[in-house]
Amino acid sequence: MTDSYLNLANGTLKPVFKKLGLPQPAILRRYRPGGPLTVGPVLVVSDDASAADADAVAKTLAGWDVDVRRTPEAADGERFGAVVLVLTGAQTPDAISAPVLTVAGTLRRLAGNGRVVAISRAVADGDAPVLAATRGGVEGLVRSLGKELRGGSTANGIQLTGDAAVDSASALATLRFFLSAKSAYVDGQLLPVGPAESSGPVDWERPLAGKVGVVTGAARGIGAAIARTMARDGAKVVVIDVPPAGEALAAVANEIGGVALQLDITADDAADKILAASKPLGGLDVLVHNAGITRDKLLANMTADKWDPVIAVNLTAQLRINERLLAAGVEGLRIVSLASTTGLAGNRGQTNYGYTKAGVIANAAAGAPVLAAVGGTTNAVAPGWIETEMTAKVPALTRTVARRMPSLGQGGLPVDIAEAICFLASDPAAGINGQTLRVCGQHMVGK
Amino acid sequence: MSTTPSPVPSTREAVIIGGNRIPFSRAGKKYVRTSNQDMFTAALEGLVARFGLQGERLGEVAGGAVLKHSKNFNLIRESVLGSSLAPTTPAYDVQQACATGLEAAIAVTNKIKLGQIESAVAGGTDTVSDAPIVVSDRLRAALLDANHAKTTSAKIKALLQIRPKDLAPVSPSTGEPRTHLSMGEHQAITTAAWGITREAQDEIALASHQNLARAWEAGFFDDLVTPFKGLTRDDNLRADTSLEKLAKLRPVFGASLDAPATMTAGNSTPLTDGASTVLFSSREWAEERELPILAKFVDAETAAVDFVHGHEGLLMAPAAAVPRLLARNGLTLEDIDFFEIHEAFASTVLTTLAAWEDEEYCRTELGLDGAFGKVDRSRLNVNGSSLAAGHPFAATGGRIIATAAKLVSAKAKETGQPARALISVCAAGGLGAVALVESTDNAA
Numbered sequence: 087m088t089d090s091y092l093n094l095a096n097g098t099l100k101p102v103f104k105k106l107g108l109p110q111p112a113i114l115r116r117y118r119p120g121g122p123l124t125v126g127p128v129l130v131v132s133d134d135a136s137a138a139d140a141d142a143v144a145k146t147l148a149g150w151d152v153d154v155r156r157t158p159e160a161a162d163g164e165r166f167g168a169v170v171l172v173l174t175g176a177q178t179p180d181a182i183s184a185p186v187l188t189v190a191g192t193l194r195r196l197a198g199n200g201r202v203v204a205i206s207r208a209v210a211d212g213d214a215p216v217l218a219a220t221r222g223g224v225e226g227l228v229r230s231l232g233k234e235l236r237g238g239s240t241a242n243g244i245q246l247t248g249d250a251a252v253d254s255a256s257a258l259a260t261l262r263f264f265l266s267a268k269s270a271y272v273d274g275q276l277l278p279v280g281p282a283e284s285s286g287p288v289d290w291e292r293p294l295a296g297k298v299g300v301v302t303g304a305a306r307g308i309g310a311a312i313a314r315t316m317a318r319d320g321a322k323v324v325v326i327d328v329p330p331a332g333e334a335l336a337a338v339a340n341e342i343g344g345v346a347l348q349l350d351i352t353a354d355d356a357a358d359k360i361l362a363a364s365k366p367l368g369g370l371d372v373l374v375h376n377a378g379i380t381r382d383k384l385l386a387n388m389t390a391d392k393w394d395p396v397i398a399v400n401l402t403a404q405l406r407i408n409e410r411l412l413a414a415g416v417e418g419l420r421i422v423s424l425a426s427t428t429g430l431a432g433n434r435g436q437t438n439y440g441y442t443k444a445g446v447i448a449n450a451a452a453g454a455p456v457l458a459a460v461g462g463t464t465n466a467v468a469p470g471w472i473e474t475e476m477t478a479k480v481p482a483l484t485r486t487v488a489r490r491m492p493s494l495g496q497g498g499l500p501v502d503i504a505e506a507i508c509f510l511a512s513d514p515a516a517g518i519n520g521q522t523l524r525v526c527g528q529h530m531v532g533k
Numbered sequence: 534m535s536t537t538p539s540p541v542p543s544t545r546e547a548v549i550i551g552g553n554r555i556p557f558s559r560a561g562k563k564y565v566r567t568s569n570q571d572m573f574t575a576a577l578e579g580l581v582a583r584f585g586l587q588g589e590r591l592g593e594v595a596g597g598a599v600l601k602h603s604k605n606f607n608l609i610r611e612s613v614l615g616s617s618l619a620p621t622t623p624a625y626d627v628q629q630a631c632a633t634g635l636e637a638a639i640a641v642t643n644k645i646k647l648g649q650i651e652s653a654v655a656g657g658t659d660t661v662s663d664a665p666i667v668v669s670d671r672l673r674a675a676l677l678d679a680n681h682a683k684t685t686s687a688k689i690k691a692l693l694q695i696r697p698k699d700l701a702p703v704s705p706s707t708g709e710p711r712t713h714l715s716m717g718e719h720q721a722i723t724t725a726a727w728g729i730t731r732e733a734q735d736e737i738a739l740a741s742h743q744n745l746a747r748a749w750e751a752g753f754f755d756d757l758v759t760p761f762k763g764l765t766r767d768d769n770l771r772a773d774t775s776l777e778k779l780a781k782l783r784p785v786f787g788a789s790l791d792a793p794a795t796m797t798a799g800n801s802t803p804l805t806d807g808a809s810t811v812l813f814s815s816r817e818w819a820e821e822r823e824l825p826i827l828a829k830f831v832d833a834e835t836a837a838v839d840f841v842h843g844h845e846g847l848l849m850a851p852a853a854a855v856p857r858l859l860a861r862n863g864l865t866l867e868d869i870d871f872f873e874i875h876e877a878f879a880s881t882v883l884t885t886l887a888a889w890e891d892e893e894y895c896r897t898e899l900g901l902d903g904a905f906g907k908v909d910r911s912r913l914n915v916n917g918s919s920l921a922a923g924h925p926f927a928a929t930g931g932r933i934i935a936t937a938a939k940l941v942s943a944k945a946k947e948t949g950q951p952a953r954a955l956i957s958v959c960a961a962g963g964l965g966a967v968a969l970v971e972s973t974d975n976a977a
Contacts, residue, residue, distance in 0.1 A: 322585075329755045330765040333575075336582035340617040346582035348755045366823035367585065 089473070089489055092496050111495030112238030114270040115199040117505060119291055119318070124265050125197045126167030127153035127160070131185045135175030139252040143172055143205065146258055150290075158192050166192055168201035168265050174252055176206070176220050186227070198237035203264045204228050205252060208245035208278050221245075225276050232274030232528045233493045240269065240494070240528075243276040250281040256517025259288070259509070268505035271470075271498035274528035282517030293512040295320030298367045300360055302351050302404075303377030305331035307474040308424070310338045311500030312374055312507055317342035319508050322367040324360070326351065327377070351377055351403040357410030370416055372511040375404040375423040378442070380476075382435040393438045400442035405449065412460065419462040420511045423450055424503070425522055427470045431531035443468070447522045454520025463519040465510045470526025471497040492527030541832055541861055546816050547642035548826045548973065552935025553580035554809035555761035556768065557923035560661035563764040564806040569598045569605060572761070572808035573612040573658040576928075579759030580654065580810045581617045584824055590619040592650025595637040596657045596810070597627040599926035602665045608658075630960035631877065632835070633657045634809060634930020635968060639833040642813055651818040655934075657927025658808035672699040709961065711841045716848070716961060717878070721787025721796055723846030724880040727887045731795035735779040737879035738800040738920045745917025746772035753916055757935050769803055769923040800879035805923030809931030811938075816973075826973050828938040828954075833968035834858035840963040845898070848881045850965025851957040852888040853898070856905050858967050864953070866906040871940045871954035873933045876919040881959055915940065930958055930966075937970045945972030 092111050095103045103110055115125065128147055132140035140156075147154045147170075160166065169189050176182050189202065196202070206224040213221065224243055231241040242264045250257055256279050263269050289295055299316045303309040304325035313325045323344035327335045332348045339346035347363045349356060364370040378400045381392040404423060411419060428436050429443025446466050453464040471477065471488040477497070480488070489497045506525045509515055555576050558564050564572065573596065581587055596609045605611070610624040629636040634657035641653035668676075671694070678691035708715045724734075748754060749766055758766075784794030785801065819826050836854035838845035851874070859865060866889070874882045888894050889905040899905065916936055919929055937954035944952035954970045 329752070329758075330760055332579065332759040332765075333761055333763075336579045336759050339582035339585070340578055340587055343585070343587045344582075345585040346579075346759075348759070350752070350755075353752070362825070 089496055091486065091489070109490050109495045110236070111490075112198055112236070114238045114494065114496070115267045116270050116499070116501065117267040121267070123150055123152055123262070124167030124201065125199050126165050127155050128168045128170060128265070129155045129158060129166050129192060130170045130172065131158070131188045132172035133176045133181045133185050135177060135181060136172045137175075139174045139205070140172040142253040143170055143261070146253055150262070158188055160195060165195050165197035166200060167197055168203065169196065170261070171202065171204045172252065173204060173206040173224060174246060178216055179220050179223060181220070193235070196235070196239055198239065199267070199270075200235070200237070200239040201265050202231060202235070202239070202241040203261060204241070204243040205257070205261065206243060206245055208247045210247070228276055229274045229528075235493070238270075238494065240273040242269065242272060242274070245276050245278045247278045247280045250279055250517060254281060254517065255284040255288075255514040256280070256282045259512065259514035260518065262290070263509045268509060270505075271494065271502035271525050271527050272506060272523070273493050273526075275524050277518065277523055278521060280517040280519065285513040285516065288512075288514050289320070292320030293514070294372070294508060296368075297321040297371040297511075298324070298364050298369055299372035299374065299511065300324045300326065300364055300370060301374045301376055302326045304338055305334040307476060308469070308472060308500040308503050309376040311504040312376055313338055313344060314342055315501060315504035315508050316372070316511075317344060319512070321372065324363045324367065326360070351407065352398045356403065357407045357414070360407065361411070361414060361416070370411070370419065372420045372422070373407075373411070374507055374511070375407075375421070375446075377403070378424060380436070380439050382439070384435055385437045388437065396438040397442055400439065401445045404446070408453065412456065417460045417462070419457060419460065421453070421457065421462065421464040422507045422510050423464070423466045425450075425466040425468040427468050427524065427526050427529055427531055430468060430524070450522060451520045458519055463510070463516060465518060465520065466522040467503055467506045467510065468522050468524045468526065469498065469503050470524065470529035472503060473497045473499055491531075492529040494527035496527065498525060498527055539861070544646035545648065546973075547645035547813050547830045548816050548819055549828045549830055549934065549938040549970065550812040550814055550819055550824050551580075551583060551827060552757055552809065552811040552931060552938070553583055554758055554928065554932055554935070555579070555807055556758055556764045556766050557805050557807035557925055557928070557932075558764055558768050559923060560804040560806055562662075562768060563762050564660060565662045567660065567762065567806065568663050569601065569658045569660055569808070570608060570612050570615070572660065572806065573609065573656065573810075574615045575759070575761045576656060576658070576808040576810045577612055577616045577618070577654065580812055582759070583756065584812060587617040588619050589622075591622045591652045591654060592644065593641060594618070594622060594624040594654040595627050595641050596655055597633045597637065597927050598658050599628065599630055599633060600659055600661065600664045601628070628927075629966065630962055630964060631875070631924070631926045631929060632958045632960040632964055632966035633927035635833070635934070635956065635958045635966040636835070636930070638811060638813070638830065638930060638934055639835075639966065639968065642830040645813055645815050652812070652814040654810050654812055656808065656810035656931040657929070659925040659927045660806040661804040662806050667703040669699045669701060669703055671696070675699070709847065715786070717786035717796060717801060719840065719847035720878045720880055721790060721794065723849060723884050724795060724878075725787060725790050725792035726846065727884045729795065729880045729883045729887065731780075731793075733883055734795060734800040734879035735776055737876065737882055738779055739774060739776055741876055741914060741917045741920035742771050742774050744915055745770055745921035748916035753939070757939065767922045769805060770921050774799070796878060796880060800920065802877055802919045802924040805925045807923065807925035807928045809928040809935070811931045811934045827942040828970050829973050830934075831969040831971050832858060832862055833966065834861070835964065835966045837965070838963040845963070846884060847961070847963055848877055848959035848965075849884065849888065850963055851959050851967050852885045852965075854965050854967040855889075855955065855957060856899050856901060858969060862969060864969075866908055868953060869955045870912060870944055870952045871915060871937060872908055872913045873918065873937045873954055873956045874914060875924075875929055875933065875958040876914065877924065877959055879920060882913070885957070933958070934968070934970065941970055941972040
């Protein structure tokens, strides 16, 4: 699954690629425990009305041992690791002109794998049209900037909803995620973040310490990466896959000190088995519905044996499991389901798969109040092109095109999906509920 | 002189938490060039993964292999060292022919009952595909002489004793050293003596395949087996076999006897590769970890018969062991919900059942007042046994214990009443080991 182009473009031929004007995907920086949060100093800028919020953000960043700057001046050759654009108080489009142009002036001094994070308020029902336009416009700004940045840098936005404060636990955790290497393959995304009670101080090295997580489809690929990342973040993990995948599953479990559960998630008693397996570890806290299959066929050629299993595994199984777990009185459950950019944009030959992934997205949105009522959340993560055994089987030309489509000019790694999931499952992310976060390197398809 | 059996001494319980094995494979197929150590380690790793035992120091791991390389003098300990268990977990090898796995279980559960250990794994492994090939005695003697010789000329002289015919390897054999008869030929004598028909044997074989296939389909083995080397099910299993197909097979044992030969490849177990493990512990150990308790390993008995002088059939020892075990526990055959009688041959099961129904045999050979009783055939090997699953000698005990524990647990849950399983394994050398497994109040 090596991306030879990526390697060539970053090797000794790098100047040639540049001269020829060929796409230049960067080597993305990925999270290593103990590493610095950003690759350089972080500039915090805002419009006048957002100054207090910007101060609060700067104060928090300083507490994270980040070199915080409030003015764009920098020493010769110094590069910013990130720019945080705070627009929470902006009331009119005119107000954001000055801070946006300040950001503009820093972009040529943004380090490779740099970050631009906009913090604004989401458009809410009842917003005056001018205010709605001011806030709604940020989305177009962020998505466009994402497509302009080079060198593995990304642009993302936090949209505060309700009365969520800029320094609320969830807003800060999201800011940290977007600034960090954990969001390496998240680009051009706006994540709505609502109010949430603080769950106390966060151990950023082990944000899932004391939690018990369950991951379906965990024998290989993205599922195995999720399980490993969860364990790295401190959780005890039950890994699940179908019995025929048991050998690889056991290896994953033994590698991360987890428990292997050979289970067909479409079985009637799947939820009971999940509860029984997580009980010895301390009870279920996080459930990741990762298991999924594809049976591609044009709809004109579709048969029941291609349609039904995809619906059963990718959608119906998790609906039933969620329902049973809630009926069993599981509290504080954090659910994350794997969607797909196919669920957002559709894909030729994947009506069945697309139906299930769009269904997952709708289920997460509709399930949010249900889970909130028991102190939990439900969200989805939509991967774009991820380098796995599955995508390695795609024809070479299609694969090459798919890799160059996103703004980041490359496919993502399973760990990129895992990082997003572990972030959404962590305590301080409690204010993110019912959302679908794309991890696609800003792929062109879909919203 | 027979002594009145002592009552079972009161000790604490040894409980069965669960088991894991790799799919059994016919010799020469999936596990070619896979060693006993590879297989046992794989079975152990699956068990560790199932119950989250990584880094855990268990009381001990005991098990063995029947066909064993001399280099595997510490087979089980080496497997533990290659596993995710704590390297501080002690281990030792056990060998009692086909009863190896069950004997290992008896040994570790006794230690648990006595409070010497809190947790243990018992199991076994065997491969015919990677069996040791032995050199001839003459070649071995010459090589040893040369090794002991002090001078070069003495070494050469020793090696000059070797003749071309000495170079032929000696294939591994499971024949009886004292009678030079294979196990099948021995059983053929017993089969003929009890007048067991070909049809009755084929029916046992058919039931074994059908029951095992049904159990696989129902997901019974989802938490008992972990795939290995790409094999996900026992490959000896013939779900589509029939009495007609079985009837077509040519007899392979008993051709030299007066009675018609009845034992075929269909109603005899094939040579098989595989490994199995079972996790046992004290109740406290399981409860502390909130691990499921499937059943308790209540009691066990071993027996041996004099087959050398033709007094008794080679594989008839369990017929004697079971009445002693049940008497000691105040039970009769009617109290048993599941009979797990190892199918070395279909006729082994049938001759054992016939013996228990025979008044004279029970009086003269077993010292009972009359016939021991009749086994309800609907309770016999309900999820298949060795004819269908295959029989990697030392691995069979673990396979049966885990199956029996799961069966009694499910039955007790369903009925709310205690459920019992009787395990019986015959072995070479006229040996037999039997055990009693019973559900517990908190059957998982």
